[in-house]
Amino acid sequence: MRPTKYLTLFATLLLVGSSVQAAEANRTSLKVGLLSTxxxxxxxxxxxxxDGFNLAVKHLNGRFGGLPAEVIVVDDQQxxxxxxxxxxxxxxxxxxxxxxxxxxxxxxxxxGPPIFDSKTFFISANAGxxxxxxxxxxxxxxxxxxxNDNLHEAVGQxxxxxxxxxxxxxxxxxPGGKDAMVGFKRFYTGRVSEEIYTxxxxxxxxxxxxxxxxxxxxAVFFFLPGGMGINFIKQFVAAGLSADSQLxxxxxxxxxxxxxxxxxxxxxxxxxxxxxxxxxxxxxxxFVADFQKDFGRLPSLYASQGYDAALLIDAxxxxxxxxxxxxxxxxxxxxxxxxxxxxxxxxxxxxxxxxQNYYLRVIGRDAQGRVTNKTMGTVFTNxxxxxxxxxxxx
Amino acid sequence: xxxxxxxxxxxxxxFGLMLFLLAAGLTLVFGIMDMINLAHGSLYMAGAYLAAxxxxxxxxxxxxxxxxxxxxxxxxALLEITLLRRLYARNxxxxxxxxxxxxxxxxxxxxxxxGAQPVPLNAPDALSGPVNIAGFFYPAYRLLIIGVxxxxxVLLYVLVTHxxxxxxxxxxxxxxxxxxxxxxxxxxxxxxxxxxxxxxCALAGAMLGPLLAVQAGMGESILILAFVVIVIGGIGSIRxxxxxxxxxxxxxxxxxxxxPSLLSLFLSPEVASNFGPALASVLIYLLMAAILFWRxxxxxxxxx
Numbered sequence: 001m002r003p004t005k006y007l008t009l010f011a012t013l014l015l016v017g018s019s020v021q022a023a024e025a026n027r028t029s030l031k032v033g034l035l036s037t038x039x040x041x042x043x044x045x046x047x048x049x050x051d052g053f054n055l056a057v058k059h060l061n062g063r064f065g066g067l068p069a070e071v072i073v074v075d076d077q078q079x080x081x082x083x084x085x086x087x088x089x090x091x092x093x094x095x096x097x098x099x100x101x102x103x104x105x106x107x108x109x110x111x112g113p114p115i116f117d118s119k120t121f122f123i124s125a126n127a128g129x130x131x132x133x134x135x136x137x138x139x140x141x142x143x144x145x146x147x148n149d150n151l152h153e154a155v156g157q158x159x160x161x162x163x164x165x166x167x168x169x170x171x172x173x174x175p176g177g178k179d180a181m182v183g184f185k186r187f188y189t190g191r192v193s194e195e196i197y198t199x200x201x202x203x204x205x206x207x208x209x210x211x212x213x214x215x216x217x218x219a220v221f222f223f224l225p226g227g228m229g230i231n232f233i234k235q236f237v238a239a240g241l242s243a244d245s246q247l248x249x250x251x252x253x254x255x256x257x258x259x260x261x262x263x264x265x266x267x268x269x270x271x272x273x274x275x276x277x278x279x280x281x282x283x284x285x286x287f288v289a290d291f292q293k294d295f296g297r298l299p300s301l302y303a304s305q306g307y308d309a310a311l312l313i314d315a316x317x318x319x320x321x322x323x324x325x326x327x328x329x330x331x332x333x334x335x336x337x338x339x340x341x342x343x344x345x346x347x348x349x350x351x352x353x354x355x356q357n358y359y360l361r362v363i364g365r366d367a368q369g370r371v372t373n374k375t376m377g378t379v380f381t382n383x384x385x386x387x388x389x390x391x392x393x394x
Numbered sequence: 395x396x397x398x399x400x401x402x403x404x405x406x407x408x409f410g411l412m413l414f415l416l417a418a419g420l421t422l423v424f425g426i427m428d429m430i431n432l433a434h435g436s437l438y439m440a441g442a443y444l445a446a447x448x449x450x451x452x453x454x455x456x457x458x459x460x461x462x463x464x465x466x467x468x469x470x471a472l473l474e475i476t477l478l479r480r481l482y483a484r485n486x487x488x489x490x491x492x493x494x495x496x497x498x499x500x501x502x503x504x505x506x507x508x509g510a511q512p513v514p515l516n517a518p519d520a521l522s523g524p525v526n527i528a529g530f531f532y533p534a535y536r537l538l539i540i541g542v543x544x545x546x547x548v549l550l551y552v553l554v555t556h557x558x559x560x561x562x563x564x565x566x567x568x569x570x571x572x573x574x575x576x577x578x579x580x581x582x583x584x585x586x587x588x589x590x591x592x593x594x595c596a597l598a599g600a601m602l603g604p605l606l607a608v609q610a611g612m613g614e615s616i617l618i619l620a621f622v623v624i625v626i627g628g629i630g631s632i633r634x635x636x637x638x639x640x641x642x643x644x645x646x647x648x649x650x651x652x653x654p655s656l657l658s659l660f661l662s663p664e665v666a667s668n669f670g671p672a673l674a675s676v677l678i679y680l681l682m683a684a685i686l687f688w689r690x691x692x693x694x695x696x697x698x
Contacts, residue, residue, distance in 0.1 A: 039510035041607060047511065075510070173671045197654070197671045203606040206405035206536065207651040213531070214398040227512055227607045235605070238533040240524030261514060265522075 041227030052306030065317025134387030147385035149183030410643020411543025419591020425630020435613025441596025470592025628692030
């Protein structure tokens, strides 16, 4: 009896000891769950985030901070319930170390709580809801792109500067769309003759365009990501409205994915962005050249965000020397942001959203005759979001 | 103001006529064969994809539409002969389950062949701008859609009311057993009707493709509207499908256009901007409920 008892005790001690050791030891590999919208009207956005992220993984030789990285890609189909199932699987089965990729804010808000409760870091490469920038800010959410309002604020400021007097706003009826209108109006103080809310995913804008025609605005600002924007611009031009109203959009509705689908009708359209493919820095040149080589198209801002999300994870894992279970140290490393972004420099605010410059771009023909974006100038320098004061990061 | 009302009316007409192309096939299949075919929307999707592929290959939009209609009709006939024929005798639940499976299969097949992202299908350049009729602007392509839709409606009317085939179809819709007893090959008739409905789906898909987007799952949202149309119009009735389509098209367009501003007259702007779009999107279902309340068989019941 006795020897067996001792044996059991000894074995138990060994087991406990080894498991403690395992927890403290440096990790030998890590997993990233990339949940994004890869089908439906919003697919272009998610595909670019994924491709940008994967290009960074390739540039890093498949390693984050020296550790071999496994990236698990799942399509959320732009449906919150599908996203919730995927997150469940990421957390319980795959036990991922980081999550990234979500495009749409309504999906981000739906899956945020379980991710943050499990103390898993979410590195957003797109969705930047005002909630997570303000009262609901959390140590486990980082956004490498922008707060939802920011690009709209930049357009609002430019439209204000140019002295437009009568503006119509168009956005889908969802959190991101409401943020867009609020953001635009924060810096444009002139007359808004109508705010038109459309259904998310709507593809036919005949009724809205007739309404715009009757209002005779001198500028139209719209925020319709992905396929929605493609259809809106096409139908706007087909209705002959571009002769009377100048079209403005945030960079989302006027980037390479949309240009590829619409083409020449977009010439002369103004839009805002925190990044552009013609930005003159070594990291960006390498990113743009290799993206074109690998995927045969120019990268969009979404691709740049996906790329930066991967670089942030890489830098943080390197800083903590692979000790991924020390959440406090990992958080500090993420906040420190020891990498060079393709957009030039930016830093994280106390709410983990970027403080950065915003630029105005115009769509024109480049030296090779391609229709593409050209950077015109800076609208905001070191611009922070409007919600940071409400965030008491614990 | 006149421009706005006229433009919205044309928008409603354009949307309604495209719905009619779908609803016409659906109502015949439902009315004559007593078959609920949820995969009708998949034929619409197949038509749009085939039109995109054929347009790209031939560099001609007209050839693209023609090829898509023909190919989708053949696809429809094959589907009817191999699978759907076996479901006629089953109850509606079995039909719904089987054709719902077809939707999933069709969407996945399209993703496997063409990828998850929408494929490009553009209207001819000549139609990409607006037309100007005495100071009234309207997109040329939408005008073409109205023309094509109206033409098909007239052709269908002639076909159903003034030809022998149409007579069989009407006979089949009102009493299938009696029609069979009179020596009409109902099996063949069903295949023809199904293939014809598929061709109309393809026409709608090809015409709407440049306006909307050619993508996997595009059939489902419009299929629901097509069902609303045939329920409003009366199952099995072409005339009902036409009236129902135009009603749904106009109510939906006017609701989206006018409701938010109408509500803001007596509600706060905040509430109106939230409630308006939401109410506009359920307006056609309210219309359906109201019509079913007073006319449970629909406006023009085929078996009246």
